[in-house]
Amino acid sequence: MEKIPLKTPSCALLKGFHPLTGLLRKLYTLIQNWIATQPKPALTATIIPSRIRFKDAVDYAKKVYHDEALLSAYQKLAAPGVHLFRLAISDALCGPHISDLFHLVRKGEDSLTIRIKATDNVAVAKVLFRFVGADGHLLEEGMGHGFGDRGWWIYTTRHSIDDLPDSLVTITAFDISGNKAIICKYF
Structure with a gap:
């Protein structure tokens, strides 16, 4: 039995004379027309x-x-x-995230040291510490210092602990793009 080589109708296919080419074109046109008639999804509040x-x-x-x-x-x-x-x-x-807030008072020192962990998907650019008194006046404000490679930031107050009674500390972490995370705590 002799094998008959299969011939591909490459020239006919390119010129559109092959019967499958016409069917594929009709099917493609039908699908495009069907897609055009479908309603577009409504924009929701989210x-x-x-x-x-x-x-x-x-x-x-x-x-x-x-x-x-x-x-x-x-x-x-x-x-x-x-x-x-x-x-x-x-x-x-994606904005930064603040966690692990610690406040430390060292023996023999009057200042308060606060340590936090501020992380971001890229990098935290700066961390701002603000102390506001019970009467609403700003007592102290300053930038934290990063230490270590795990996102730890530290701030030591210039005032003594006795000067910061019932104060609200607001810690704000900023990333490079300007996103921020805020955490507040009373001391």
Whole structure:
């Protein structure tokens, strides 16, 4: 028995003379017409703010490429193979997180030392400590100092503990894109 080689109708297929080509075109046209008649999904109250946040994040990522300071900051933090545009969008969409608040009083010292853990998906840029008295006046304000590689920040007050009775401390952590996390505690 002799094998008959199968011939592919490549020239006919390209010119549209093959019967399958016509059927595929008709099927494609039918699917496109069906898709056009389907109702578009309604924008819900949760979709609109998400789209606005993502648009703002994309705008921020575009701004990063035009600002040399921001661009160099992200280049220092980017892991190998991570695109800076995606990193900036991720940073803009995800804010920092504050946890593990400790206040320490050392023997022989009048100052108060506060230690917190502030983390972010990219990096925490700064942490601000504010002490407000019971009467609403600002008693002290200052920037925390990062130490270690695990997101720990520390602040030591300039006033003695006796000068900070019933004060409200507000700790605000900022990431590079400007997102912030706030935690408040009475001392």
